[in-house]
Amino acid sequence: MSPRDLLLALLVIVVWGLNFVVIKVGLHDMPPMLLGALRFLLAAFPAVFFVRRPQVPLRWMLAYGLTISLGQFAFLFYAMHVGMPAGLASLVLQSQAFFTLFFAALFLGERLRGSNLFGLLVAAAGLALIGLQGDRMMTLAGFALTIAAASMWALGNVVTRKLGKVNLVGLVVWGSLIPPLPFLGLSLWLDGPQVIADSLRHFSLDSALVLAYLAFGATILGYGLWSRLLSRYPASQVAPFSLLVPVVGISSSALLLGERLSSLQMLGAALVMGGLLINVWGGRLLDSWRRRALDMA
Numbered sequence: 001m002s003p004r005d006l007l008l009a010l011l012v013i014v015v016w017g018l019n020f021v022v023i024k025v026g027l028h029d030m031p032p033m034l035l036g037a038l039r040f041l042l043a044a045f046p047a048v049f050f051v052r053r054p055q056v057p058l059r060w061m062l063a064y065g066l067t068i069s070l071g072q073f074a075f076l077f078y079a080m081h082v083g084m085p086a087g088l089a090s091l092v093l094q095s096q097a098f099f100t101l102f103f104a105a106l107f108l109g110e111r112l113r114g115s116n117l118f119g120l121l122v123a124a125a126g127l128a129l130i131g132l133q134g135d136r137m138m139t140l141a142g143f144a145l146t147i148a149a150a151s152m153w154a155l156g157n158v159v160t161r162k163l164g165k166v167n168l169v170g171l172v173v174w175g176s177l178i179p180p181l182p183f184l185g186l187s188l189w190l191d192g193p194q195v196i197a198d199s200l201r202h203f204s205l206d207s208a209l210v211l212a213y214l215a216f217g218a219t220i221l222g223y224g225l226w227s228r229l230l231s232r233y234p235a236s237q238v239a240p241f242s243l244l245v246p247v248v249g250i251s252s253s254a255l256l257l258g259e260r261l262s263s264l265q266m267l268g269a270a271l272v273m274g275g276l277l278i279n280v281w282g283g284r285l286l287d288s289w290r291r292r293a294l295d296m297a
Helices: 003-026 032-044 058-081 086-108 114-132 140-163 168-175 180-190 193-201 205-232 235-257 263-296
Strands: none
Touching (some): 003 235, 032 058, 032 168, 032 180, 032 193, 032 205, 058 086, 058 140, 058 168, 058 180, 086 114, 086 140, 086 235, 086 263, 114 140
16 A cells, blocks of 8 residues: 555544544534434535436435444434443444444355454453443443444445445445435434424534534545545455554543543453454464465475
8 A cells, every 4th residue: 555545544544533522522512313414414415416326226225324324323323422432432333343244144145254253252252341331431321322333334334245336435425315304303203393493593613513524524535535445455455444443533532532441441442452353364364374384284
């Protein structure tokens, strides 16, 4: 990877890692479902007038928008609203990698490797340690909702795999047309019209900056640069960079929000990261060791 593209990859990681702190700030002034509605409305408009619609069937576009956009962020925003710290959210959400493995095996017939299962067990032990620390800077409801968000992200990944090679930016932009109305309906149900009206009436510069970051930074810029990297390099070379998102998320939340992990949560975080590393590189290491053993035989 060229130095320029390496810097672009790191820029995406920083933007996505800071995303969790920005969400937490946005939830101070706005109910979670309204934040979701405005985020995707801004991500869709005016971009849909300049980005070509991907050539995918409407049902798959709906499936993508309802899972990776609406489902993931409805659960994530509400999780952070009810007490999930930003840093831990950035980490626990990465459990999507293991949900993706199981959903891909279930719906696409993909094969699970031993390294995948071992990585899952290590990460699951870490998630269990984090979950056991509920009510210590984290609510169990927030933890459970973040796991639900990870499962919806994974379903969206399976939909994307089903679509095959597709313009990722176009998929994200046009898929952003789907969540705003369901988000608004959820906000009316959970918060009521008065809360929505009050939030819009007291719309502040901070709220505008949060929405601009979420829509243009984390969504348009982030996925735009990510798709550029995926078009120029193998996915196996690009995807591991996403492991740095929780590092940025936990560090930035500690620095900017004063969040601190307990000792057991830190151990759990280390196990989750270890499980993710095993999932990404474990299979390659085993294959390398087998080849060396055969060459020596």
